[in-house]
Amino acid sequence: MSTLVSPHHFTPEDDAMVLYKAVKGWGTDESAIIAIMGHRNAIQRQQIRLTYESMYEEDLIKRLESELSGNFEKAMYRWILEPSDCYAVLANVALKNVYRDYHVIVEIASVLKPEELLNVRRAYHYRFHHSLEEHVAAHTSGYFRQFLVGLVTSFRYGGDNIHSSLAKYEAEILHDAIKNKKGNLEEVIRILTTRSKTQLKATFNRYRDDHGYSISKRLLSEESDDFLKAVHVAIRCIDDHKKYYEKILRSALKKIGTDEDELTRVVVTRAEKDLKDIKELYYHRNSVRLEDAVAREISGDYKRFLLTLIGREY
Amino acid sequence: MSTLVSPHHFTPEDDAMVLYKAVKGWGTDESAIIAIMGHRNAIQRQQIRLTYESMYEEDLIKRLESELSGNFEKAMYRWILEPSDCYAVLANVALKNVYRDYHVIVEIASVLKPEELLNVRRAYHYRFHHSLEEHVAAHTSGYFRQFLVGLVTSFRYGGDNIHSSLAKYEAEILHDAIKNKKGNLEEVIRILTTRSKTQLKATFNRYRDDHGYSISKRLLSEESDDFLKAVHVAIRCIDDHKKYYEKILRSALKKIGTDEDELTRVVVTRAEKDLKDIKELYYHRNSVRLEDAVAREISGDYKRFLLTLIGREY
Numbered sequence: 001m002s003t004l005v006s007p008h009h010f011t012p013e014d015d016a017m018v019l020y021k022a023v024k025g026w027g028t029d030e031s032a033i034i035a036i037m038g039h040r041n042a043i044q045r046q047q048i049r050l051t052y053e054s055m056y057e058e059d060l061i062k063r064l065e066s067e068l069s070g071n072f073e074k075a076m077y078r079w080i081l082e083p084s085d086c087y088a089v090l091a092n093v094a095l096k097n098v099y100r101d102y103h104v105i106v107e108i109a110s111v112l113k114p115e116e117l118l119n120v121r122r123a124y125h126y127r128f129h130h131s132l133e134e135h136v137a138a139h140t141s142g143y144f145r146q147f148l149v150g151l152v153t154s155f156r157y158g159g160d161n162i163h164s165s166l167a168k169y170e171a172e173i174l175h176d177a178i179k180n181k182k183g184n185l186e187e188v189i190r191i192l193t194t195r196s197k198t199q200l201k202a203t204f205n206r207y208r209d210d211h212g213y214s215i216s217k218r219l220l221s222e223e224s225d226d227f228l229k230a231v232h233v234a235i236r237c238i239d240d241h242k243k244y245y246e247k248i249l250r251s252a253l254k255k256i257g258t259d260e261d262e263l264t265r266v267v268v269t270r271a272e273k274d275l276k277d278i279k280e281l282y283y284h285r286n287s288v289r290l291e292d293a294v295a296r297e298i299s300g301d302y303k304r305f306l307l308t309l310i311g312r313e314y
Numbered sequence: 315m316s317t318l319v320s321p322h323h324f325t326p327e328d329d330a331m332v333l334y335k336a337v338k339g340w341g342t343d344e345s346a347i348i349a350i351m352g353h354r355n356a357i358q359r360q361q362i363r364l365t366y367e368s369m370y371e372e373d374l375i376k377r378l379e380s381e382l383s384g385n386f387e388k389a390m391y392r393w394i395l396e397p398s399d400c401y402a403v404l405a406n407v408a409l410k411n412v413y414r415d416y417h418v419i420v421e422i423a424s425v426l427k428p429e430e431l432l433n434v435r436r437a438y439h440y441r442f443h444h445s446l447e448e449h450v451a452a453h454t455s456g457y458f459r460q461f462l463v464g465l466v467t468s469f470r471y472g473g474d475n476i477h478s479s480l481a482k483y484e485a486e487i488l489h490d491a492i493k494n495k496k497g498n499l500e501e502v503i504r505i506l507t508t509r510s511k512t513q514l515k516a517t518f519n520r521y522r523d524d525h526g527y528s529i530s531k532r533l534l535s536e537e538s539d540d541f542l543k544a545v546h547v548a549i550r551c552i553d554d555h556k557k558y559y560e561k562i563l564r565s566a567l568k569k570i571g572t573d574e575d576e577l578t579r580v581v582v583t584r585a586e587k588d589l590k591d592i593k594e595l596y597y598h599r600n601s602v603r604l605e606d607a608v609a610r611e612i613s614g615d616y617k618r619f620l621l622t623l624i625g626r627e628y
Contacts, residue, residue, distance in 0.1 A: 118432060118469070121469045122469075125469075125471050125472065125473075129471060129473055129475055130471050130510075131468075131469055131470055131471045131508060131510070133467075133468070133469070133507075133508050134471065134508040134509060134510075137504045137507075137508045138504075138508075141500065142500070145500070145504070146460060149464065149507075149508070150463065150467070153447075153464070153467035153468065153469065154445075154447070154467065155432070155435045155436075155439075155445055155447070155467065156445055157439050157443060157444050157445045157448065158439065159439075159443055161443055186455065186456070186459070190451045190452075190459070193447075193451075193463075194445060194447050194448040194451050194452075194463075195448060196444075196445075196448075
């Protein structure tokens with residue numbers, strides 16, 4: 001369930017006018033911007049962009065970029081973009097970052113539905129004049145490259161068929177390969193990048209049944225290199241992406257200083273999808289409501305905007 | 315240029331009726347089937363299938379399969395399928411074949427436009443309930459798998475930008491890797507599976523300029539394993555797919571016994587695209603017209619059908 005509250009009927013011309021008033025002249029009315037944009041779904045936001053551009057002959061995104069700043073600007077920018085385009089930007093930022101946030105790449109490639117991922121690849125072409133896999137491969141090598149490229153180029157079968165004997169067989173391959181570091185990592189890559197998600201979930205369940213602990217627990221107990229870390233993220237995202245996002249939020253909010261990039265990414269990409277479920281998981285795990293934790297850690301317009309997306313009014 | 319001659323205006327109901335007459339009762343009127351189907355483009359053929367099904371409550375393809383036989387049946391079957399579906403079938407047959415015709419996989423992945431390849435992957439899901447890469451990876455290993463999977467999952471950038479310094483740099487990587495077998499084959503895979511075709515052509519040209527011979531000539535002179543053979547096919551398909559198809563036709567027709575599968579595949583997949591250009595290349599290279607060579611090597615309805623697609627009436 002989504003946390004976004006958006007009206008069934010709206011008039012893009014009225015919204016564009018309010019936004020124009022909010023940005024014109026000296027000063028900016030951030031609250032008005034949040035009141036509009038924090039309550040419009042992806043299609044409505046695109047309609048507003050187009051209407052604004054035709055009414056005022058300027059790009060709404062560029063205008064907001066010049067009016068807003070810091071984490072608020074970043075969050076608003078990602079939120080206004082068409083979702084595939086937003087993911088393309090997130091992927092590109094992750095690849096350009098000095099720290100190379102590869103988990104963002106793994107997350108996007110593993111959480112999105114196959115057709116959604118194709119749209120991200122199209123958006124990446126359009127915006128960066130290169131393919132996503134081209135940039136991923138250029139920065140990596142070895143098994144790690146093979147795995148990341150395999151994930152971002154995957155177009156998994158979306159059906160619900162499960163082959164039980166295959167699940168058993170491949171759970172064993174995964175187990176042996178991870179236990180025994182000289183194991184067949186190539187096969188781990190094949191399994192995780194080509195099988196359907198339904199099949200993989202059956203494989204992970206089989207692993208649990210046969211060994212008494214989950215494959216991601218097992219991976220955690222290993223000393224991890226980049227490759228095994230990426231495998232861990234992929235398995236968590238495929239197995240239960242809501243739990244994965246709860247963990248990302250928990251870590252981001254627990255950090256001294258808060259990891260705003262992580263917080264923004266989860267809120268902006270999930271608000272319209274399943275942030276309500278993630279909120280429940282968060283409360284269940286931390287005995288603190290997500291909105292209270294967020295309210296405590298961040299401030300200003302950034303705080304007001306995120307809380308609006310999380311579904312609490314200020 | 316296409317060799318297919320199809321009418322601007324046609325009535326699917328009339329065609330369906332002629333086809334129905336041709337297959338009903340004892341015996342089959344193959345000439346009538348060829349006269350219709352050999353002169354309809356992909357969209358028209360799909361309209362005929364749908365119209366036939368709604369008029370006679372049977373699947374035209376199934377009916378033709380039961381009426382026709384041998385190479386004629388195979389060629390007609392592939393021709394009637396919607397093109398993405400036809401490629402999905404060709405890929406699947408290549409993977410199931412005892413001889414594993416991997417060059418067909420490389421060809422499809424390297425010749426098609428990026429969006430066309432995505433459509434083939436969709437058609438593969440629909441028909442085989444698995445992803446194409448899943449089946450490719452299941453039968454292969456090592457660099458060979460990495461390369462084939464990289465090709466079939468590629469979604470290359472389609473723009474015309476060329477980075478000259480990159481072309482020079484990557485031409486050298488290709489040269490070193492192929493000359494020195496211990497070279498960086500992983501980099502060969504990265505370059506050939508992720509760069510745009512325009513960029514790759516610039517890289518191949520740079521290779522020619524720097525070394526005085528083409529990269530595919532160089533590959534031919536190496537003792538080849540499956541991996542290097544696949545690299546060779548990919549490079550030829552990306553560099554100049556028409557020349558590649560001319561060579562396939564030449565080999566298929568020269569073989570004692572003729573390789574009908576190869577002949578059928580090229581004619582059926584290129585008739586509506588650029589078979590006219592391939593015919594010209596064939597004549598230029600062999601001093602024999604393609605239609606004459608085909609007429610000499612095969613016979614019966616199969617011959618009449620292929621010659622119709624090649625653009626010569628019988």
